[in-house]
Amino acid sequence: MSRTFDDARRWARLGTELMLEAAAGLDDDGYAAPSALPGWSRAHVAAHVAANAEALSNLVHWAATGEPTPMYASPEERAAGIERGRALLAGELTEWLRGSADALEKGMAALGEEQWRTRVVTAQGRTVPATEVPWLRSREVCVHAVDLGTGVSFADLPADFLAALCDDVVGKRSSAPGPALLLEATDTGPDSGTATRWELPGQGEPVRLTGPLHDLTAYLTGRDNGLTAADGTPAPTLAAWL
Ligand code: ZN
Numbered sequence: 001m002s003r004t005f006d007d008a009r010r011w012a013r014l015g016t017e018l019m020l021e022a023a024a025g026l027d028d029d030g031y032a033a034p035s036a037l038p039g040w041s042r043a044h045v046a047a048h049v050a051a052n053a054e055a056l057s058n059l060v061h062w063a064a065t066g067e068p069t070p071m072y073a074s075p076e077e078r079a080a081g082i083e084r085g086r087a088l089l090a091g092e093l094t095e096w097l098r099g100s101a102d103a104l105e106k107g108m109a110a111l112g113e114e115q116w117r118t119r120v121v122t123a124q125g126r127t128v129p130a131t132e133v134p135w136l137r138s139r140e141v142c143v144h145a146v147d148l149g150t151g152v153s154f155a156d157l158p159a160d161f162l163a164a165l166c167d168d169v170v171g172k173r174s175s176a177p178g179p180a181l182l183l184e185a186t187d188t189g190p191d192s193g194t195a196t197r198w199e200l201p202g203q204g205e206p207v208r209l210t211g212p213l214h215d216l217t218a219y220l221t222g223r224d225n226g227l228t229a230a231d232g233t234p235a236p237t238l239a240a241w242l
Contacts, residue, residue, distance in 0.1 A: 003160075005134065015141030016141050018152055020101065026150070031043040036148075040082075053104040059133050060111065063115045108134065116130050143223075167198075177203070178203070179202045182198075185210075
C-alpha cells in the first residue's frame with residue numbers, strides 16, 4: 001500500500017487535533033515538564049511544532065506564488081523557534097500552536113491543482129512537489145503529539161498512518177549504515193490493506209523483530225517501545241531517524 005495525497009491531508013488534520021487536545025490542558029508547569037524527547041521540555045516540543053507549521057506555510061506560499069521561500073532561513077532560525085517556546089506563557093504557546101496550524105490548513109485549502117504540483121525544497125534539502133507538504137506535517141504532528149508526553153501513544157495513531165511512516169523510515173534508513181532487520185507486524189492481516197512486513201538491508205544476518213505495528217513504528221522512529229528480538233534479546237539500537 002502506498003499513501004495518497006488525501007490520506008496525508010486526513011492524517012495532518014487528525015494529528016493536529018491530537019496535538020492541540022494534548023496541549024490544551026497544559027499550564028506553565030505542565031509545559032515546563034520534560035517531554036519524551038531527551039533534553040526537551042514540552043514547551044520545546046510545542047514551539048517546534050508551531051514553528052514547523054510556519055515553516056511549511058512558507059512552502060505553501062512558494063507553491064501559491066512561485067516565489068522561492070525556504071522553510072527556515074537558517075539553522076539558527078529553526079533553533080530560535082524551539083527556544084521561543086520557553087519564553088512564552090502557557091496560553092500564548094497554545095495559541096501559537098493553534099494559530100500556526102490554522103494558518104497552514106487555510107493556506108493548503110486555498111491551493112489549486114497546478115499550485116500543488118510546484119517543486120519546493122524541504123528543510124532536509126530534498127526537492128519535492130508541494131503535495132508532499134501534508135505528509136511532512138502529518139509526521140510532525142502525529143509523532144510529536146506522542147513526544148509531548150501527556151498520554152498520547154503510537155497506539156492512538158491510525159494503522160494506515162503507522163504503516164506509511166514505517167515505509168518512510170525504512171526507505172530513509174536503507175541508505176544509511178545499520179543492522180539488517182526483518183520487521184513483522186503481528187496485528188495487521190492481509191485484509192487490512194496495510195503493509196505488514198518490512199526488510200531493512202544492513203550489516204549482519206537480519207534480526208527478526210515482531211510486535212504490534214505501533215511498537216514497530218515507535219522502534220523505527222527511535223521512540224520508547226516494547227520490542228525484543230525473537231530470542232528475547234533487546235532490539236538492536238538504531239541511529240537517529242531525522
Ligand atoms: Zn519535528
